[in-house]
Amino acid sequence: MTATAIHAERYLAAWNTTDPAARRAAVEEVFADAARYTDPLVDVRGHDAIDATIAAVQQQFPGFVFRLAGPVDAHHHQLRFTWHLGPEGAEPPITGFDAAVVDDEGRITTVLGFLDRVPAAA
Incomplete structure (x- = not known):
């Protein structure tokens, strides 16, 4: 399966799911x-x-949400994207970059994450 922006969107949605049972289902x-x-x-x-x-x-x-910070670059089984983490509607204090690999079923097998901007106390 070719990786697409949808994989990044589903990935961030899992990170934003706060109900434990729903989050576990999203992770799986x-x-x-x-x-x-x-x-x-x-x-x-x-x-x-x-x-x-x-x-x-x-x-x-608590109360922070992940959101894409730009376009998703994807080809073959891999994708990369930048994200923000912060309160909805406010300047995000945290920014990162992830690269991920998906399997033939479209599930993520590997994520390599980088933190580009974090608050001093994080």
């Missing part, structure tokens, strides 16, 4: 069973660890 839909998520703060594998990572970010930044 978006990520392959043995998916790996790595950024400067965490390196985890599998649905349980990815779900726990998302929950921890939501707890650390």
Whole structure:
């Protein structure tokens, strides 16, 4: 399956899902069973660890939402995109960049995340 912007949108939607049961369902839909998520703060594998990572970010930044910060660049099984994290309708204090790989079923197998701008206390 060729990666598309829809993969990035579904990925960020999973990060924005705050209801635990709905978030877990989104994680299982978006990520392959043995998916790996790595950024400067965490390196985890599998649905349980990815779900726990998302929950921890939501707890650390209550009320913040992820949104695309520009176009998604995708080809073959890979995509890259920049995102913002912050309160809805306000200047986002956090910006990052992710590269991801999808499998033949369209589920994410790998995410490599980078933090470009973070508040001093984050």
